[in-house]
Amino acid sequence: MTVLEVKNATKRFGSLVAVRDVSLSVSKGELRAVIGPNGAGKTTFFNLISGFFPPSSGTIEFEGHDITQLAAHKRVALGIARTFQITEIFPELTVYENVRIGAEVAGGYCLRPWINAAEKAGIDARVQEILKLAGLEAKTHRLVGELAHGDQRAAEIAMALTLRPRLLLLDEPTAGMGDQETYEITKLIRRLHQDSKLTIVLIEHDMRVVFHLADRITVLDQGSVLAEGTPQEIAGNEAVQAAYLGKAA
């Protein structure tokens, strides 16, 4: 079953074409990596899927619904959650409070000026469950702004998970991390993919992470799809090596 179907998406900013005629299809349970050199249009492509802005042309379907023009918060309600290249969290709130906001939105409570004890207990249980999954139990009552970078990334992923997404978009989850932190986050993503059977699309620069995690890889270059295939196919693709891997190696 296809979860995400992007057809001929193009995004122009004035005369700059950031994403050019990109098509991509992600099936249920797949972990897709999107790679490419800086400026290849990866984040712009993510912004199209998550509803940061609509495409100039082309269509985007999620589980068979056309979401091309849908507002960002409505896509979240359908089941698309994302993280950002530069961590977006609520720095002056605790880890618990950060995650609780996601749990309350997912529970449909965010417009409610009251909450009863049973609902509150349900939210609390959900928050604890997510914190455990993300390995943040020990830091529950710390301010997120005071955590190490790796833990902040984990908190951001935890917030996204509270939304019970059916498609999780991760924009460079290991950006700016040391080896140990990269290892922890990779382990977390792997758990989400293998144990929770989550469909994940991630942008990543660290090739060890990409080749370790991805079922399939899409390579973007100058806004267009250069190649798509399994990690082995991509590793053996000469055009990719010329445009990207060659430079990295």
Add this chain to the structure above:
Amino acid sequence: MSGEQSRKLIVLAAIWLALVFAPYWMAPLGGYTALATRVLVLGLAAMSVNFLLGFTGVLSFGHAAYFGLGAYGTGLALKFLTTSTPLSLVLGMLLGGIAGGLLGALIVRRRGVYFAMVTIAFGQVFYYIAFQWSSLTGGDDGLRGFSRQPLNFGFFQIDILSNTNYFYYFVLFCFALAVGAMGIILRSPFGHAMIAIRENERRARFLGIPVERHIWIAFTLSCFFIGFAGALYALVNNFADPKGLHYSQSGDFVMMAVMGGMRTFWGPLLGAAVFVVLQDYLSSVTINWMSFVGLLFVLVVLFFPRGLLGFIRRKSAA
């Protein structure tokens, strides 16, 4: 955790005890009950502004408009419609809140300076309406010819008109209702989402919070609260003044909130107390009292950027 919670409870009890006994401890210190009443009403107004500024992160510079509408609404209701003080309060609050809701819908997509400028512009519209429509509002002279009426419970009455202590307790009761409602909202999922928007609007949006609608609701609620404060203000003075709608009045409310501490729930009340007491004392000494209040404001912002209460809290936590 429990240590912090019990400390919070003690502070809360101290605040309410101070408010309940204000008529008794203010007099020996050279104050008087009517001054305490003004502190409560202007404090509620500053807390309403802060509901939006401190907890949603949206700065309105035109909230005096809804304060003033509350005052005129209550004044006109008492003058022409009803002898019931509570009903007139409700009508004043509704006028302020509904006007805020309608105008808020037009401006919630704006942010920052643009939002503040548009709120000023709308506020000034109401100021000039009150100023020009003399036949209804009394124009520059303000709305006169009404007074708060005794509370009538059928079998007995409470004379809040001539007994200033009774009136203080009536205002304190109204204040407690409004502040209680604010507190409940801020602790609810709706309030959590407001704080999320303040902390990081982009993250809030991509967590699925409909940000514009949320800001609109918070704006409207804060207009209801400040409309209620304005309604009480009309009862305090038995008079509604067009200056109460002017943007300089909005500036005073923002100043009280910032001076007291806009990240704290009670800070704006403290800010209002400092402002009102200084105004009362200094204005009997010099007509340039505002320059002293302004000087204090500058000092607070420079040396206690989290406001007076934020500073006290940090000191006691350290």
